[in-house]
Amino acid sequence: MNNPNYQKTASFVESRFSDLLLSDDFALSRLGFNREELRQSSTRALLDIEAKAQEKKQKRQETEQEFKVYVSEYFHETLFEYLKQRVADPDYIFNELLNFEPELPKLFDACAAKASGVTHFEQIIANIPWLKSKFIETINNPPFREAKSIKPKVENLGLAIRYIGLDNTKLVVLSQAAQHWLPHSTEPYNTFKSRYWQYAIATANCSRQLAKYNGLNEVVAFFLGLFHAVGISIALRLYLRAFDTVRIAQMKDSLKTGRRDIEKVLNSLESDPIFISEALSKFSNLISYKVFEKLGLKYAVVAPYAEEIKDKLTFAQASPMTQVLMQARTFAQYKILQKARLIELDEAKVFLTNYKISNAIIGELNKVNLTNIKYTK
Known part of the structure; x- marks a missing residue:
């Protein structure tokens, strides 16, 4: 049985990671830090800082500021209801927010199916023009081709797949599809895209390693991560x-209704990272599940694992593949928070222990490159 205090700490650390995805400064500010304070007091206990941040938060400015806070909170209640409606509509997500092609589910399934061969991949990739172009470009550059090589470039798709092999082809096309789903812009949160991608790659690589360690399908684990x-x-x-x-x-x-005072405040509102972080925590796992469910995959079946995450199953309750994902994402979050100096040693121990990340698991994950995909030679 999971320790409730461990679960509480893990939930808090995960929320802090969501803050960090938006921006370093926001994550620091939520802990009562600014950058100068961080330099001067890197060893202060976070729990003490958080307590003082709560006290500071309670001392709101009166009158105009309080009214603005009231209007913002009422506005966000309506906004969250609107978001709830959109989240319930997978067609909107696929048609309006994702660069989705009907061939992508076939591609994902081909990566997971053991019987898929070069001809099958060639047919699918050829039907996704941007992927074909990107794939050919990739295999003609490092690490698949030496930077100063004078050999003729490979232009034929089938030959390109054979050149790097099916195992590498799967990793390349999956990562390129994931990149294609990245947002073009998340302004004003301009660091989100790069940090999200860093997290996705780290989790995928860790999932692949843990799947191998546990005797599970490495490609499915990589795809899920x-x-x-x-x-x-x-x-x-x-x-x-x-x-x-x-x-x-x-x-x-x-x-x-004649409320020009409210209209004036609404006109001055800007996107609020506090509410955005809340939206990420509230909706992201549900959206991921709905995306996987909508894909209708036959071989790369990951919707049940995403459903377990959505339903907040504990580590002990989860299936083996979901446990792999839990440990992989936890380790990736820990390493990214550690690099940003946003997690204390005691917190890290609780965070990792909550997901049964033992010294043996850490040993496996320390073998993993968290920034780049490892291709077979």
Whole structure:
């Protein structure tokens, strides 16, 4: 049985990671830090800092500021209801937010199916023009080709697949499909895209390693790790897209009822990372599950694992593949938070222990490159 205190700490650390995805400064500010304070006091206990941050939060400015807070909270209640409706509509997600092609489920299944051969992959990739172009470009550059090589470049798709092998082909096309689903812009949270991608790659690589360690399908584990957090990316895009839609509608309603004071405050509102972080925590796992469910995969079946994450099963309750994902994402989050100096040693021990990450598991994960995919030679 999981320790409730461990679960609480793990949940808190995961929320902090969501903050960090948005920006370093936001994650630090939520802990009562600014960068200068961090330099001067890198060893202060986080629990003490958090307690003081709560005290500081309670001392809100009165009158105009309190009114703005009230309007913002009411606005976000409406915004979250709007988001809830959008999340319940997978067609909207696929048609409006993802660069989705009907051939992608075939590609994902081909990667997971043991019987898929070169001809099968060639046919699928050829039907996705951007992927064909990107794939050919990739295999003609390092690590598959020496930078200063004078050998003729490979232009034929079938020959390209044979050149790097099926195992590498699967890793390449999966990572390129995942990149294709990245948002073009998440302004003003401009560091989100790079950090999200760092997290996705780290989780995918760790999942692959742990699947091998546990005798599970490595490609399915890699796919699940790479795409498991797609809901985070979509939830952020949903919030940013819905923000002005809901705000403008509320401004019009306020003018109709003669509440120019409310309309004025609404007009001054900007996207709020506190509410965005809440939206990521509230909707991202549900969105990921709905995406996998909508894909209708036959061989790369990962929707049941995403459903277990959505339903917040404990590590002991989860299936082996979900346990692999839990440990992989936890280790990836830990390493990224550690690099940003946003996790204390005692917290890290609890965080890792909550997901049964033993010294043996750490030993396996320390073999993993967290930034780049390891291809077979």
